[in-house]
Amino acid sequence: MAVKIYHGDILFTPAADQLSVYENSYIIVEDGVVSQICERVPEEYKGAEVVDYGDKLIIPAFSDLHVHGSQYVQRGIGMDCLLSDWLNHYTFPQESQFRDMDYAKESYDAFVDDMLRHGTFHANVFATIHREATDYLFDKMEEKGMYGYVGKVNMDCNSPEFLIEKTEDSLLETEKYLSDHEGSKKVKTILAPRFAPTCSEPLILGLGKLAAKYHCGVHTHLVESVWEAQEALKLFPGYGSDAEIYERAGLMDYGPSIFAHVIFPTAEDKRIMKKHGSLSVHCPDATVNIVAGIMPLQQMASEGLKIAMGSDVAGGHGIAIYRQVARAVQLSKLKEFYEPAESKTITITQAFYHATKEAGSVFGKVGSFEKGYAFNALVIDNMEDSWSKMTAQEKLERFCYIGDDRNIKARYIDGKLLSQEF
Ligand code: GUN
Ligand code: FE
Numbered sequence: 481m482a483v484k485i486y487h488g489d490i491l492f493t494p495a496a497d498q499l500s501v502y503e504n505s506y507i508i509v510e511d512g513v514v515s516q517i518c519e520r521v522p523e524e525y526k527g528a529e530v531v532d533y534g535d536k537l538i539i540p541a542f543s544d545l546h547v548h549g550s551q552y553v554q555r556g557i558g559m560d561c562l563l564s565d566w567l568n569h570y571t572f573p574q575e576s577q578f579r580d581m582d583y584a585k586e587s588y589d590a591f592v593d594d595m596l597r598h599g600t601f602h603a604n605v606f607a608t609i610h611r612e613a614t615d616y617l618f619d620k621m622e623e624k625g626m627y628g629y630v631g632k633v634n635m636d637c638n639s640p641e642f643l644i645e646k647t648e649d650s651l652l653e654t655e656k657y658l659s660d661h662e663g664s665k666k667v668k669t670i671l672a673p674r675f676a677p678t679c680s681e682p683l684i685l686g687l688g689k690l691a692a693k694y695h696c697g698v699h700t701h702l703v704e705s706v707w708e709a710q711e712a713l714k715l716f717p718g719y720g721s722d723a724e725i726y727e728r729a730g731l732m733d734y735g736p737s738i739f740a741h742v743i744f745p746t747a748e749d750k751r752i753m754k755k756h757g758s759l760s761v762h763c764p765d766a767t768v769n770i771v772a773g774i775m776p777l778q779q780m781a782s783e784g785l786k787i788a789m790g791s792d793v794a795g796g797h798g799i800a801i802y803r804q805v806a807r808a809v810q811l812s813k814l815k816e817f818y819e820p821a822e823s824k825t826i827t828i829t830q831a832f833y834h835a836t837k838e839a840g841s842v843f844g845k846v847g848s849f850e851k852g853y854a855f856n857a858l859v860i861d862n863m864e865d866s867w868s869k870m871t872a873q874e875k876l877e878r879f880c881y882i883g884d885d886r887n888i889k890a891r892y893i894d895g896k897l898l899s900q901e902f
Contacts, residue, residue: 483525484509484895488533488859489872490517492540492849493833496781500849501872506530507538509855512895516851536889537860537875540847542801543602543839544595546699546740546761546790549617549630550575550608552591554794559769563705566770566795568640575608576642584613591799592620597885598800599858600791601893602627602843604699604738604761606672609633609645611653615660622667625893627843627856629736631672631699632657636683638715651686658694666843669694670735675701676712676725688729697735698726702760703749704741704771721748723758732756736842740790741766742780743773750785759788759842762834764807766795774815777808777834778824788839789831805831806880828877859890 486509490502508515508525521530551571558570578584595603603621607614607630614632621628632654636647645653654671661669671687673679691698703709703722712722719725723739726732732752739753742760753760762775781787789804790796796804808831815823840847846854863875863883870878879887891898 481510482895483528485521485525485528485530486533486538486857487530488536488538489875490538490849491872491876493829493837494848494850496830496833496838497827499829499832499873503872504535507849507855509895512855514849514851514853514855517849533859533890537863537872537879539858539860539876540836540840540849540853541601541856541858541891541893542599542835543788543843543847544600544791544801545604545738545759545788545839545842546763547603547793547799548606549588549591550578550606551794552594553587555799556797557794559797561770562772563770564707571794572640572643578608578610578613581612581616584610584616588613588617588620592617592624592626594799596624596626596891596898597888598802599885599888599891600799600801601856601891602840602846604629604670604842606631606633606699609635609643609650611657614657618661618667618669622664625896625898626667627846628667629670629697629699629738629842630667631670633672633674634683634687635674635678637678637680639678647680647683647686650683651690654687655690658690658696662694669696670738671696671698671731673698673700675704675708676715676722677708681716684725684729684731688731691731691734695734697737698731699738700726700740702739702742703744703746705773706744709744721746721752723749723752727752727756732758738788738842740792741771741775743767743771743775745780750780750783754783754785757786759786759839761788761790762808763790763792763796764804764811765797766790766792767811769797770795774811774823776815776823777812778826779822781830786838786841787834789835800884801835802880802883805835808834828880832876832880855892855895857892858888860887861889862887
């Protein structure tokens, strides 16, 4: 058995209200998996290699549960639009370029490298309608050792003629995509109907059949704006809620169901998501940029709904999930200020938990350092001013607010040190 031991200030969140802090401690990793954390190296491990990170922080790597790899090139552009205009003016024309594989390769190479640079090792990614480009993204994430779900997007109505599929073709291409990647290990396929306004009922029902045949989950946008919530029910008149569109098709029966934004959930949406153990993905920057409305995070969490964090690049302008942790705290304060009945301010511990352990739960045992979890870790340095001491917890908070990739001194996936070259 390969044993490696790392020394530093070790932090992780086993629960939303629990930050475990082990300052000046050792984490013992056997074959890439955490076995224990201790203040002194036990006798049986004497002789094993120890990597000493001094008083640097060792934290779990982040999960991004809603990100559009295909919109990486759009970051920070069109940020004065709301959703419908942003999609029509910027996003749809840009995404249509993914029929060109040279364009797709450059975009996806840069996107994957930037996720790794910023400590996101587990991601649930929207591609585009183009199968070949989606295959490339899938393979790229696999080659880099990431954990992931990758979805070929489906859209067969209310879309411009340069970015739309015939229902039949959409289903055939999706089936080919699923079957080509059957049996994959760390990166997996997921169904990705864009959202109800661009998907017909026959398409959604057809995807439900594919979910049953290939046992895969679903990733889409749900009740993300007042416009979207109304549009969904207009286009699906026999349905009582946005979530019911996916539930009735059988899209929530296999694999994870992951819903981005979830800003205006009805009681019925929440009942359906809870029944299926779905994750609702909070994307604070995107919420401010193009979506407009703040997820009632604390209310939903207290009702037992699972919450994850997403960058939603390029609705969100930055890839760093640690920054979304800080923004989630900021937005929860605004929400409490304006709508005290709807939600309460969350702690940095809770936000970190949603971005690590809870989001990571869809990939297996990642996002924590409890025994049995993969050592997918970041080593963080230089958060302290030279003349003033800080606790490990304070350093973590500062990293989320004002740190960046230069503060990430080492990155490990499954106990293997990643190359520092991106
Ligand atoms: N709803 C439909 N498409 C999109 C998209 O590309 N980004 C976001 N944030 N919401 C969407
Ligand atoms: Fe999105």
